[in-house]
Amino acid sequence: MNRCLRALCALSVLATLPLGGMAQTSPTTQVLTDSTGTVSVAVRTFPPKAMRGTLQVVTPPEVLLNNKVARLSPGARIRGANGMLAMSASLIGQALPVVYLLEPQGMLHEVWVLTEVEAKLMPSAPPYSR
Numbered sequence: 001m002n003r004c005l006r007a008l009c010a011l012s013v014l015a016t017l018p019l020g021g022m023a024q025t026s027p028t029t030q031v032l033t034d035s036t037g038t039v040s041v042a043v044r045t046f047p048p049k050a051m052r053g054t055l056q057v058v059t060p061p062e063v064l065l066n067n068k069v070a071r072l073s074p075g076a077r078i079r080g081a082n083g084m085l086a087m088s089a090s091l092i093g094q095a096l097p098v099v100y101l102l103e104p105q106g107m108l109h110e111v112w113v114l115t116e117v118e119a120k121l122m123p124s125a126p127p128y129s130r
Contacts, residue, residue: 043118044083046099047110052122055098055111060088065100065108073107081115 017054056064072088080086097119101110110119114122 016051018083041117043115043121044112046112047101050099050101050110050112052097052099055100055108055113056093056094056095057088057091057092059092062089063108073103073105073109076107076109076111078111079113081113 001114053066058064061074061076063070063072076088078086078091091113097114099112099114099122100108103109
């Protein structure tokens with residue numbers, strides 16, 4: 001009986017821990033105003049160091065990032081416009097607007113494919129992107 005109580009205590013501690021990885025790209029709601037009225041749209045928030053670019057997968061792990069040859073890191077994650085993981089082979093030949101993070105060796109490590117609304121809201125090339 002005592003071991004059941006210890007297991008429940010451990011589960012309750014785990015349930016109270018924050019999920020930091022999910023907080024990075026959780027959708028937020030932005031209110032946009034155009035000539036027809038006000039529209040509420042859910043867009044994702046990205047890490048502050050993320051850079052904007054265009055990604056085209058040539059032959060995985062080889063990609064073109066802003067029309068320059070780049071490479072996906074061994075543990076690279078590509079999140080599609082729907083927020084789910086996308087396999088690089090399914091994106092071959094498509095020119096996609098993305099937000100990305102590089103690893104210390106310069107390889108692409110995290111990539112988020114932008115929706116049409118996110119692509120319009122984000123600047124085409126922030127001053128810190130290469």
